[in-house]
Every structure is written in structure tokens, then in C-alpha cells.
Amino acid sequence: MMFTLPRIRLTSGKPCMLPMAFVGGVGVMGVGLGSISTSPWLVFGALLLGGVGGYASRYICGISPQTVAAASTQHEQTLVLASLLEDVSADLEATIGEIINQFLDLAAKAGNQSELLGKTAGAAEKLDTGTEVISMDEFSHAVAEEAQEIVSTIVWICKSMMQVTYQLEELQKHTKTINGFMEQVDFIAKQTDLLALNAAIEAARAGDHGRGFMVVAEEVRKLANESSRFSVEIRREITAITKGLDESFGSVKEVVGQDMNPLIERKVKIEKLVELLITQKQGVLQMLELASADVGKMSNNIFSIVQGLQFQDRIKQRLEHVIEPLKAMAEVNKPQKANGAKVKATAVNGMSESYTMQAEREAHARALTKAEGENTPPEQPKPVKHKTPQDDMGDNIDLF
């Protein structure tokens, strides 16, 4: 039942609202079909009301009842309606397709964002030191241990320095003792020189007999002078050592005299800063995790919206099932058609054969009943479906 129908485009295609009375179906049919009041036409009007409804109201912008009425014959009016419905279907499909594209893009981007946020949160939880990846807890413990180690080492150094000061003090005492001994050595050398001089004088008095002794006295004097000279050298060296010891003692005392409390306070401060850093990082981590979860939910929500847009496929089919009979009716309404009434009835009754949804068949039956003024027949009990192990997928799924 296919007709070549000129595409009558009366709209700009832009959505706008029309009075619902017109688009709702009855109004359209009232104006469009004029005096036709037989049951099949009412059926058709009711179907339009149920099938097209609000979607048409958004898409048949600018199409007034007058426009439809302006067509000169019922044949033309029916063709206009069929064309309009085709436009509605095409616009709906194009628009929904675009919306789905955008939503799917949005859902994909939201999914990527969620993944990135998750990765960022994961990265924030760990610290890459270059040789290993450690957790923030491990980092905190490591910093605290290092700080403790530094403080302990410094305290140990200070203790050792104290020991050094005691030893330097002992050395200073020894150098003073040695200085005292060197004075004794000087005294002995001078006394020896004096004794040798006296011995030389006495040897001179003894004449030839004392000549040998003179030589001995002279040698003793030389030794005394050598001792005196060495004593001066030794004292000079000892003085230098004493000076060095004094300077070392001063330096060490300066180190040992340092107050350890600021160092310990700094260690505590470092530990607190690390703790604060970890707390803040955990806060950021929680926010990242929350953001990741939210964006993930957003992606799911967007996808749910897209799922909801599947209605377009159903609407498209329902519109097609109205358009085809409309075209048939247009054919019937050609003036030269003799057996119009018969074909008209066949067209409407034949609509149900083209249906692809149970909902359509039920709507058709209800409309027929209403049009013929009969009571709605009692609803037939639905056949009980016996569950098979394959039925756990859902009510809308059958596996053969």
C-alpha cells in the first residue's frame, strides 16, 4: 500500500507549541476530514490522539487548522495530514538522533573524567620516590624516623664533644706540668754551667795538673748550654701546643654549649607539618574520590536519559502506521473512486495488520469499541507464561 506522495513541507521544522485541541487529533480530524463522521474516521482520530499527541504539537509549527482546510478537497487534506505526520516523524528522528549523539558524547566524556579523577585520587594516595612507590602513611613514618635520626645523631655528637672537652682539659693540665718540668731543666742547665765554670777556674789554679780537668769542665759547660738551648725549643713547641689546645677547647665548648631544645622543637614542628600535609592530602583525596563517584553517577544518569529516548523508535513506527492508512484514505477520497466507502473501511480495519506493538493493537481495539458505541469488552486474561531457567533475564527477553 505504497503511494508516491509529494512531500508537502509547510513548516520551518522548528519546534513550537500549537493549541493541543488541534494537534491532539480530534481537532485535526474535525477540520481536516470535514463532514466525514463514520466510525472508521473516528477510530482514526482517536488513534491520532493517542499516537501523535504532544509530539505533533511541538513539530507542526505554523500549521493551523486553516492551512489544512485550505486544501480544496478531502483527498488533498488527507495528503497534507499524511505529509505533516511524515515530517513530524522525520524531524523527531533527526532531533532525537542529535540529542542522543550529544548525550552519548557527554556520557563518554563524563566516563573519561570519572576515570581520570579516580586515577588522580589513586596517584594522590601514593608517593613515587623514584626508587619505590610508598603510601602517605609510610611517607609520614619515614619523615618522622629521619627527623628522629637526625636529632639523635646531633645529641650523640654533642655528648662526644663533651668527652673531648674533658680530654682537652686534661691535656692542658699536662702541658702546664711539662712547662714546670722545663723550668727545672733550665735551672739544672744553668747550675751545671756555673759548676763547670767553677771547675774550670779550679783547674786553671792547679796548673799543668789541672789541664785535663779543664777540658772536662769545658765539655760539661757545652752540654749545659745545649740543654738550655733544647729547653727553649721545647718550651716554644709546648707553648704552641697549649695555644692550639686552648683554641680547640673554646670551639668545642661553643658547640657543647648549644641549646638542644630548639632542635627538638624543630623536629616536632617537622612532624606536625608532615601530619598536616597528609591530612590535607587525605582531604583532597576524599574530594577527588567523591568527585569521581559523582561524575560516574552523572555518566550513568546521562546514559539512562539516552535509554529513555528509545521511545522515538516506537513513536516512529506508530506514526508510520497512521500515515499509511491516511495515504490509503487519500486514495479513496479521489472523486472518481466509485467504491470509496468500502476501501475506506478496509483501510482503517487493515491498520491493525501493520501494527508491530501490542500497545497499538490494544489502542486500536479500544478506539474501535468507542467509535461503534459499544461497551469495552471484558479484558481477556493474559496467558500465563511458564518460567524457564532462561527467563531470569527479564520479562521482555525470551531465549529459544
Place this chain on the structure above:
Amino acid sequence: MSKTILTVDDSASIRQMVSFTLKQAGYTVVEADDGANGLNVAKSNGGIGLVITDLNMPNMNGLELIRNLRTLPAYKFTPILMLTTESDDSKKMEGKQAGATGWIVKPFNPEQLLKVIQKVMPV
């Protein structure tokens, strides 16, 4: 079993949704907008592991597509799922007789679709 799935539907929005759902789950998806094109794609692509097809389509409907696919040795045992707005039992019976593996009534739930696919095409 190949992870490539052919989806045949004259509704672009349904094809988009099926493709998106399957791609998200890691499948490779090829599309066709009616039965005739679906058959051509199936013939030219030997690696298809599952076919999802609509029932009512121009040029060649879903039942004809299934019957044609079942004559091809490569698709004799390939799982074929109908994804359609039709829920009439007699139509389902026709689908079963034509060689369909399962019948899903639109609108579909992506999770359900993936469950069914995992059942009929275990990895």
C-alpha cells in the same frame, strides 16, 4: 568466539544506543540500517560472532535476514538476537522457526542486553 557484533536496525537512535552499550562493554560493533545491508555486511565480514536485528525494516525484514544468514555456513550456528518493539507470541514463534536465538522487546535495558549476550556468546 569473536567479539564483533553486527547490529541491524532502521532506527539510527537504536543503532547508536546498541553500539554505545556494546562498545562500552569492549565489543567491536558493525552496523547496518536494514536487512539487505545487514546481510551484505555479514557476508563481507567473516569475524562476526553475534547478530542483533530489528524485525520490521525496509528492503529486508529481520526474519528474512535470519533465514538468509542461516543458509550461510559461517552463520549456521551464530547467535542471532531479535531486538524489536514486537511482543506478539506468534511473531516470536516465527522468529524461533527462522533461527533466532532469542527475542528482546524494546525498549531494552543495556545491562540486560549485555547479560543476554554473555549468555549466548560466552567469551
